[in-house]
Amino acid sequence: MKRPTWIIPLSVVVLLAGGAVGQGIRSVAPNGTGLASDRLQRITTVMNEHVAKGHIAGAIGLIARHGKVGYFETYGFQNKEANVTMRKDTIFRMYSMTKPITGVAVLMLYEEGKFFLSDPVSKYLPELGNLKVAVVESDPQTGKKTRYTVPAKREITILDLLRHTSGIDYRGPEDADGKLIYERLGTNSLDQAVGEMVKKIGQAPLVHQPGTMWEYGLSIDVLARLVEVVSGTPYDKFLEDRIFKPLGMVDTGYTVPPEKASRFSKLYAPAENGTIKLNTSPAQDSYLKPAINFGGGSQLVSTASDYLRFCQMLLNGGELDGVRILSRKSVELMSADHLG
Structure with missing residues (x-):
């Protein structure tokens, strides 16, 4: 029997292709978080090499430590074909990172x-x-x-x-x-x-x-x-009212509204020789329309900054900026081994 836990609180978010960092999570110089600037630069160099070689269209790297963001960089494009560069508030399909929220x-x-x-x-x-x-x-x-x-x-x-x-x-x-x-x-x-x-x-x-x-x-x-x-509440409304709004996750939901469409990343698929091509699945554009299925496993969209707020809430033992979502004991329960 494999042994994952069903929620793993994260302090590092890397999204392949995130708003300003949310209230209560400060951006500081790397040395203010105990991170080494020269070593962080290695991440930037490697990710830009992957973009240049066509392995990925773009990406975001975000590292937070002790509630402070010490590294937040973009690489490449959110839309390579249209030459639209990656933004820190680019919106991504979260796929299975929806599961921890559920x-x-x-x-x-x-x-x-x-x-x-x-x-x-x-x-x-x-x-x-x-x-x-x-x-x-x-x-x-x-x-x-x-x-x-x-x-x-x-x-x-x-x-x-x-x-x-x-x-x-x-x-x-x-x-x-x-x-x-x-x-x-x-x-x-x-x-x-x-x-x-x-x-x-x-x-x-x-x-x-x-x-x-x-x-x-x-x-x-x-x-x-x-x-x-x-x-007794539709799932999308439950998440919006009980998690997203209280945590200030302003770009997270099941649909990308028209006013945010310019920040929505294109979706890519593997091609020959380790390169990529535009994905032709319905997920390329379906999020621009009203959602029908409010599933708990894969359907949310979000940004790196929004998801950081969710992760930081877990790392804080269920609370962020004075808003308690879960008790500390529940967070401990979530991160325990339940398979043995």
């Missing part, structure tokens, strides 16, 4: 006594009750695969979702003919509300028995739906 949202409700982490999630999301588990057996002589399902030995708990031991992955299980059930159901589509996504997850078997194996997947998206149901 972890915080869940723990906020846990602190309020809305549920126990040991609760079966079906207590709040009944569509995830009485699930089956997919089993694939291979004949050792012929290699022929036989696929069938068995009942889950126990319910998925909220803790299972937080630590990716729910039996829910991204790929999903195979049916009796070896075809992917998630593809048939459209489970991973972002053109649906997260509640519909969760219903489709419940229509398919799990890929592992709950609690038996760690596997990265849609568990954190399920938690976004849990927050909606338990709080």
